[in-house]
Amino acid sequence: MATPHTHAATPGHEACSGCSLCLLACPVWRATRDIRLTPHGRAKAIQNGVAVLELAESIDACTLCGACEPACPENIPLVDAVQQLRKQLAGLSPERDALLKTLLDQHVVVNHRQGSASETLLVPDRALAEHPAMTERALKLSAGRPMGMAGDIGADIALMLESGTPVPGERLQRFLDPLQKVGRLVVGDGLLLRALRTWLPGKPIDGFGFAATSVANVRRSLGQDDFYVIESRAFHSDWERLVLHYDALRVESGCAMNLDLQRLAIPTTAGSLPALTGKNRVDVHDQARWILEGREFSRIVVEDFNDIAIFNAVTDKPVVHLAELR
Numbered sequence: 235m236a237t238p239h240t241h242a243a244t245p246g247h248e249a250c251s252g253c254s255l256c257l258l259a260c261p262v263w264r265a266t267r268d269i270r271l272t273p274h275g276r277a278k279a280i281q282n283g284v285a286v287l288e289l290a291e292s293i294d295a296c297t298l299c300g301a302c303e304p305a306c307p308e309n310i311p312l313v314d315a316v317q318q319l320r321k322q323l324a325g326l327s328p329e330r331d332a333l334l335k336t337l338l339d340q341h342v343v344v345n346h347r348q349g350s351a352s353e354t355l356l357v358p359d360r361a362l363a364e365h366p367a368m369t370e371r372a373l374k375l376s377a378g379r380p381m382g383m384a385g386d387i388g389a390d391i392a393l394m395l396e397s398g399t400p401v402p403g404e405r406l407q408r409f410l411d412p413l414q415k416v417g418r419l420v421v422g423d424g425l426l427l428r429a430l431r432t433w434l435p436g437k438p439i440d441g442f443g444f445a446a447t448s449v450a451n452v453r454r455s456l457g458q459d460d461f462y463v464i465e466s467r468a469f470h471s472d473w474e475r476l477v478l479h480y481d482a483l484r485v486e487s488g489c490a491m492n493l494d495l496q497r498l499a500i501p502t503t504a505g506s507l508p509a510l511t512g513k514n515r516v517d518v519h520d521q522a523r524w525i526l527e528g529r530e531f532s533r534i535v536v537e538d539f540n541d542i543a544i545f546n547a548v549t550d551k552p553v554v555h556l557a558e559l560r
């Protein structure tokens with residue numbers, strides 16, 4: 235059991251060379267210029283035996299956007315590392331534990347809607363699931379194959395993964411049982427997507443953005459006046475494959491995208507744990523302005539429902555969700 239004096243420990247940090255390439259992609263570094271809040275800073279602190287509680291501010295500042303992972307030449311699993319460190323923080327701060335418990339209680343309520351039987355199931359993220367009309371539209375983006383809706387979207391499990399809260403075995407089994415029975419899953423939450431690939435090996439599992447932009451009608455409805463915003467977490471869970479997919483979409487449609495710095499998907503960080511707890515070190519509106527800087531466009535298309543409000547606040551151009559394209 236971790237104590238306030240337990241040394242932080244995660245596999246991979248010993249391999250950090252201190253090259254600082256992760257800083258190029260990290261929105262927290264861009265916003266703060268504080269190296270203690272970056273993968274580089276955490277790795278060096280861990281190599282020098284720092285206690286996990288001393289790293290709490292840095293660990294909780296991470297938005298888990300995943301943008302640093304493809305930048306790291308040592309291939310350190312930096313998202314998994316932060317999730318592991320958050321697990322080590324559990325129980326060390328009553329204030330932090332109480333905040334996470336309140337958030338978790340809120341996330342349970344959107345589970346257990348009426349599910350539907352289908353060969354392909356959509357497991358939307360919480361933000362999309364809270365807008366039933368948009369979820370209905372999303373269900374139709376299925377490349378000719380009928381797509382049903384998961385009855386249990388695992389919003390509480392997604393937050394447990396993000397916050398480092400252990401997922402109770404019985405709860406996990408109840409979530410996975412109906413998913414095991416279907417042929418294919420389309421998953422909205424990027425962290426849940428990563429975990430489901432581990433929990434259900436061999437099951438075809440795609441992110442919502444990839445699945446929707448594989449539909450011919452959706453591809454045809456994108457044009458050179460569009461700026462398309464990829465959801466960073468799902469992209470970075472499988473970036474070597476997805477960069478080819480999105481590059482092909484970009485060439486075919488002529489639209490611009492939030493791909494930069496050797497084609498990393500740059501995030502707004504809206505909807506992350508630091509944003510949910512009011513402790514985001516990234517100003518999401520400043521980040522959104524930076525993403526749009528120097529771009530010419532007439533419309534913004536977002537994969538993440540959380541991004542609609544953020545871009546609406548910084549531009550007078552229309553902002554639509556991917557599910558609205560048909």
Ligand code: SF4
Pocket residue numbers: 259260261262263272273295296297298299300301302303312313
């Ligand atoms: S996951 Fe995102 S916020 Fe966290 S360290 Fe990496 S780039 Fe920075």
Ligand code: SF4
Pocket residue numbers: 249250251252253254255256257273274277305306307308309310
């Ligand atoms: S990119 Fe990787 S090796 Fe380089 S400083 Fe960051 S974590 Fe360390």
